[in-house]
Amino acid sequence: MPIQRVIEIPKRKKEDNNQSTKKNTAADAAAAEKGSNTSILTKEEEQLLASLTQEQRVKQSDEYKTKANKYFGEQKHDLAIDEYTKAIAFNPTAILYSNRSFSYFKKEFFVLALEDALKATQLDPMYVKGYYRLGQANMALGNYDDAKANFATVVKKFPTDAEGKQKLKMVTTLIKKKAFEEAIQCSNESPYLSLDIDSMAVESSYQGPHFEGEEITLEFIKEMIGYMKSQKLLHKKYVMKILKKSYELFTKLPTLVDIDKETSKKITICGDTHGQFYDLLHIFELNGFPSEDKPYLFNGDFVDRGSWSFEVIITLLSFKLLYPNHMHLTRGNHESIEMNRFYGFTGEVLHKYSEKVHDLFTDLFVWFPLAFVLDNDYLVVHGGLFGKDGVTLDDIRKLNRAQPDSTENELVQCLLWSDPQTNNGIAPSSRGVGVYFGPDVTRKFLKQNNLCGVIRSHEVKADGYQVDDEGSVITIFSAPNYCDQSGNLGAFINFTDSTVKFTTFSEVDHPNLPPMFYQKN
Numbered sequence: 001m002p003i004q005r006v007i008e009i010p011k012r013k014k015e016d017n018n019q020s021t022k023k024n025t026a027a028d029a030a031a032a033e034k035g036s037n038t039s040i041l042t043k044e045e046e047q048l049l050a051s052l053t054q055e056q057r058v059k060q061s062d063e064y065k066t067k068a069n070k071y072f073g074e075q076k077h078d079l080a081i082d083e084y085t086k087a088i089a090f091n092p093t094a095i096l097y098s099n100r101s102f103s104y105f106k107k108e109f110f111v112l113a114l115e116d117a118l119k120a121t122q123l124d125p126m127y128v129k130g131y132y133r134l135g136q137a138n139m140a141l142g143n144y145d146d147a148k149a150n151f152a153t154v155v156k157k158f159p160t161d162a163e164g165k166q167k168l169k170m171v172t173t174l175i176k177k178k179a180f181e182e183a184i185q186c187s188n189e190s191p192y193l194s195l196d197i198d199s200m201a202v203e204s205s206y207q208g209p210h211f212e213g214e215e216i217t218l219e220f221i222k223e224m225i226g227y228m229k230s231q232k233l234l235h236k237k238y239v240m241k242i243l244k245k246s247y248e249l250f251t252k253l254p255t256l257v258d259i260d261k262e263t264s265k266k267i268t269i270c271g272d273t274h275g276q277f278y279d280l281l282h283i284f285e286l287n288g289f290p291s292e293d294k295p296y297l298f299n300g301d302f303v304d305r306g307s308w309s310f311e312v313i314i315t316l317l318s319f320k321l322l323y324p325n326h327m328h329l330t331r332g333n334h335e336s337i338e339m340n341r342f343y344g345f346t347g348e349v350l351h352k353y354s355e356k357v358h359d360l361f362t363d364l365f366v367w368f369p370l371a372f373v374l375d376n377d378y379l380v381v382h383g384g385l386f387g388k389d390g391v392t393l394d395d396i397r398k399l400n401r402a403q404p405d406s407t408e409n410e411l412v413q414c415l416l417w418s419d420p421q422t423n424n425g426i427a428p429s430s431r432g433v434g435v436y437f438g439p440d441v442t443r444k445f446l447k448q449n450n451l452c453g454v455i456r457s458h459e460v461k462a463d464g465y466q467v468d469d470e471g472s473v474i475t476i477f478s479a480p481n482y483c484d485q486s487g488n489l490g491a492f493i494n495f496t497d498s499t500v501k502f503t504t505f506s507e508v509d510h511p512n513l514p515p516m517f518y519q520k521n
């Protein structure tokens, strides 16, 4: 299998933080201005727009809309957003804003989704889908009370709408469940405590591998991978056993894990894998299985999107159990019940196993560490840095990551959700959670914490990786042809004593299931 490309750059030096950072230029300001302008019309299109009668504009808008809807159906959301934007420029309607809102939602730009949904309801207060989009965006942002109000509006305005009633009921149940979970967690009750694995039977008809004894073995993992690769399900007893042992392991880990020099200088770092099990196995083919000589760090977003999220996470957890000091997993923004409900993992686990197994995953995810530091040099987090100055590594260490409200903590949100920007300074994120942070913010943080760089994931990149600001920020993304349609390469990083080496690779074949296959609505 061809390796596309290997690129090696020197490790960054801490002294580089002293060099003057990029200054914002007039061109940057103009670019920022342009970026905030939603019009994407070409000059010709602008002229066309000016020359048309209202009737002609409506017709032209419909043409863009047809194209946009087609792209949406093909899950090409970037292209759909462009076409909806043009359609809106020619003739803004509630339907167009509502549809673009859904595209933004698919891209996880929740603030933009919310804004568009709001415009839809303003343009046409009787357009029911606008309220659905509003409710959906609010739910993803964790604004359950607002979402409840949105669905209540549907029920009030459209008393015969069955879906509205059902959604209102769902969000009301969620609010109750959340309050209940918070109460339970405060008393330190976990679904793991009542888990009795020994009493579970394995039917004689089960053909798969058996996890016997206390310690997981490489033989078991290899057999399990082969079994799952042929699309068979590991027995739920062993799933629960892996989860329980993982829970015992992860609850003992600190929020920020320091990785020693010996491990750091040969570690492999992978970014988002997002349920692309066959591509994960390809990484192991290219780079070798995890072992004490081949340490790995998988930097979050193991689940959602791809339809083999279960297989990805159970494989990674198994290696974590086998090599606890040489296999590291960071929490991503998708290791969260809120995201899992919308982006596939919940539906997948309910289909393959049960609500109980799903609850066990949810309870485990909150214990994944939020950050790693490689040999006092590089900070590794899924998202990025913070919306305020002066945050120290000790502040991260002190975060109480598994509290029910910890995802509402600003620092936790930034670690999981932030993205770098090319302009200096801090800007609100279109995602609605976390921030955009500029190179000056990064350098200040690095200098204050005596680090040389930040390695993060969270954004799809054409080459699978991106080096920004002379290496002060590195993005790594390991899901090639993300969602079967992005056309991007995947990449992983190999560290050596003095260099950071990127290997890029393209996607491999997988069984014929689309992304989010098990997701209901």
Ligand SMILES: [Mn+2]
Pocket: 272, 301, 332, 333, 334, 382, 457, 458, 459
């Ligand atoms: Mn992410």
